[in-house]
Amino acid sequence: MNVLIVLAHPEPKSFNGALFDTAVRTLSAPGHAVVTSDLYRMRFNPVSDRHNFRTVKDPSFLKLQIEETYATECDAFVPEIETEIRKIEACDLMILQFPLWWFGLPAILKGWADRVLAMGRTYGYGNIYATGKFRGKRALLSLTTGGPAEAYRKGGFNGDIDAILRPIQRGILQFVGFDVLAPQIHYGPVRVSDAQRESWIADYARRLGAVAGETPIEVGEY
Numbered sequence: 001m002n003v004l005i006v007l008a009h010p011e012p013k014s015f016n017g018a019l020f021d022t023a024v025r026t027l028s029a030p031g032h033a034v035v036t037s038d039l040y041r042m043r044f045n046p047v048s049d050r051h052n053f054r055t056v057k058d059p060s061f062l063k064l065q066i067e068e069t070y071a072t073e074c075d076a077f078v079p080e081i082e083t084e085i086r087k088i089e090a091c092d093l094m095i096l097q098f099p100l101w102w103f104g105l106p107a108i109l110k111g112w113a114d115r116v117l118a119m120g121r122t123y124g125y126g127n128i129y130a131t132g133k134f135r136g137k138r139a140l141l142s143l144t145t146g147g148p149a150e151a152y153r154k155g156g157f158n159g160d161i162d163a164i165l166r167p168i169q170r171g172i173l174q175f176v177g178f179d180v181l182a183p184q185i186h187y188g189p190v191r192v193s194d195a196q197r198e199s200w201i202a203d204y205a206r207r208l209g210a211v212a213g214e215t216p217i218e219v220g221e222y
């Protein structure tokens with residue numbers, strides 16, 4: 001498989017950093033081609049604006065989706081976006097590794113999605129959901145939380161984690177055509193012992209060892 005792993009955490013020695021390193025190591029070992037986007041290390045700019053484009057159709061009024069379509073036709077994405085789009089186009093499996101921030105993606109990763117998943121090139125004009133451009137590719141969210149697992153059950157004090165992840169799994173990943181694998185969620189890593197965290201890392205590595213044979217999940221519609 002060609003695998004893309006995107007990391008959104010400011011601290012390489014964090015638990016997210018350890019999960020990222022584990023995924024790179026585990027998936028590279030059997031010969032999968034692994035490429036990464038370590039967004040903080042890249043100092044990826046998450047702000048989507050006219051700087052996404054080398055040239056624009058209408059310099060007097062910025063309409064992002066029109067300019068994205070134009071850039072698709074004219075090959076006019078700036079290199080930092082073009083590179084990321086190509087990484088996605090080339091992958092069979094994409095893993096997004098991040099801490100849950102405000103029930104969602106950290107801004108740097110949300111901005112990566114805002115800028116890189118460009119209309120025309122990655123979706124639109126009949127290519128969404130079941131006819132999405134990225135049909136046949138699979139995506140996996142690997143995330144950590146601050147809250148414990150019981151807080152993220154239906155009726156728990158934060159509520160149903162599947163509902164919290166649906167905007168990402170349905171509204172982003174399935175929208176552009178990915179099949180979604182079960183999310184890898186490590187609840188409250190800061191609350192457990194080193195031994196427990198090490199055991200979680202080993203379990204994740206075992207899972208990734210067999211990820212090529214996994215069946216996608218239903219993420220639920222709205």
Ligand SMILES: Cc1cc2nc3c(=O)[nH]c(=O)nc-3n(C[C@H](O)[C@H](O)[C@H](O)COP(=O)(O)OP(=O)(O)OC[C@H]3O[C@@H](n4cnc5c(N)ncnc54)[C@H](O)[C@@H]3O)c2cc1C
Binds near residue numbers: 018100102104
């Ligand atoms: C802006 C913001 C918003 C947030 N919103 C939410 C929210 O909506 N919901 C929620 O639940 N939480 C929220 N949080 C909390 C956040 O999700 C957690 O702090 C985060 O997920 C924990 O993961 P981490 O990688 O940062 O942990 P870290 O604190 O980096 O790691 C936990 C421990 O693991 C250790 N560790 C690192 N590597 C290894 C290894 N190889 N083996 C064993 N141990 C290791 C570290 O040393 C550390 O002691 C928010 C935090 C912020 C900053």
